[in-house]
Amino acid sequence: MPKREEESPVVDSPKHVVVAGVTGYLGKFVAQEFKNRGYWVRALTRSMASLERPGPFTAPAISRGAVDEVFIGEATKPETLSGLCAGPVDILFSSIGISRQRDGLTFEQVDYQANRNLIELCRDSDVRKFVYVSMLGAEQIADLAITKAHERVVNDLERSGLEYAIVRPSGYFSDMGAVLDMAKRGRVLLVGDGTNRFNPIHGADLAAVCVDAAEGEDLVVEAGGPDILSQREVAELAFDVVGLPVKVTIIPLWLAYGLARFIGILNRQFGDLAKFIVTSGEVDGVGPTRGKTSLRSYFEELV
Numbered sequence: 001m002p003k004r005e006e007e008s009p010v011v012d013s014p015k016h017v018v019v020a021g022v023t024g025y026l027g028k029f030v031a032q033e034f035k036n037r038g039y040w041v042r043a044l045t046r047s048m049a050s051l052e053r054p055g056p057f058t059a060p061a062i063s064r065g066a067v068d069e070v071f072i073g074e075a076t077k078p079e080t081l082s083g084l085c086a087g088p089v090d091i092l093f094s095s096i097g098i099s100r101q102r103d104g105l106t107f108e109q110v111d112y113q114a115n116r117n118l119i120e121l122c123r124d125s126d127v128r129k130f131v132y133v134s135m136l137g138a139e140q141i142a143d144l145a146i147t148k149a150h151e152r153v154v155n156d157l158e159r160s161g162l163e164y165a166i167v168r169p170s171g172y173f174s175d176m177g178a179v180l181d182m183a184k185r186g187r188v189l190l191v192g193d194g195t196n197r198f199n200p201i202h203g204a205d206l207a208a209v210c211v212d213a214a215e216g217e218d219l220v221v222e223a224g225g226p227d228i229l230s231q232r233e234v235a236e237l238a239f240d241v242v243g244l245p246v247k248v249t250i251i252p253l254w255l256a257y258g259l260a261r262f263i264g265i266l267n268r269q270f271g272d273l274a275k276f277i278v279t280s281g282e283v284d285g286v287g288p289t290r291g292k293t294s295l296r297s298y299f300e301e302l303v
């Protein structure tokens, strides 16, 4: 049974927001940003423990004091969400999606259906606005399982009758942290020739973009960080920061697609994820510069 741990405050309080995806890299920064701007924050999580753990790659832990109420529920199971949007709730923010989880669920079940369940919940309550995090350029590669799921959420939101904002970020610094980890071990693997360009953004910078989107009028907000880099340049930067010689191994696209197909035969979900990673190694993803934190300063902080 879902349970709320504290009672809602009286009605003439600050704006109320539900944050879904709050245990993830972006969600932790977003909850903090709403809180910093004076919102009353209800966090949806599957478990109290993962809420209090620090997130991956410098995402802050969320203390009980940083959110006003914790709602234990599972977005893929609508029967556990009853009361999540109990009023007053002005905004629901969702960054729910699969990136590192190993639950055996598909992009269709999580990235699409969990967010679809939240949209329906908002429609059945007084929530005014839904802020959803998709991906920069997902519309152009919407034949992949993950991008298809994200774009179906976008289509449903457009038809929902709710006010909404779609945030479309380029890559996250959390994924760049994975490149730094490879550099620390002495070798970085790159898919494709490593020349595709993108401008990843820090979670805290993107959180500010997300809250601006919640407060603004734009339906679609694209966002990237201050540094436009190729994959190879990211690897070179990582080696420079860890003080090791540059060693890059290129996995050519034909081989990477073959591997992704093979993985897909063994496990469809991992195959879909691998295909997305390979495709990302092929396309550019440069969004308007909204972030201020440089990738070098982030790498230095991690080191």
Ligand SMILES: NC(=O)c1ccc[n+]([C@@H]2O[C@H](COP(=O)([O-])OP(=O)(O)OC[C@H]3O[C@@H](n4cnc5c(N)ncnc54)[C@H](OP(=O)(O)O)[C@@H]3O)[C@@H](O)[C@H]2O)c1
Residues within 6 Å of the ligand: 020, 021, 022, 023, 024, 025, 026, 027, 045, 046, 047, 050, 074, 075, 076, 095, 096, 097, 098, 099, 100, 101, 103, 105, 110, 111, 114, 133, 134, 135, 136, 169, 170, 171, 172, 174, 175
């Ligand atoms: N990484 C990138 O470069 C990038 C770029 C553009 C867009 N995005 C998108 O941005 C969104 C957020 O990314 P992120 O890096 O913050 O992801 P993340 O760290 O993996 O967090 C994902 C969130 O989704 C929740 N979730 C996953 N599976 C769930 C399930 N079965 N039921 C309920 N909740 C579930 C997680 O909750 P638990 O902690 O309980 O698992 C977590 O709160 C994703 O949709 C991602 O596709 C990512």
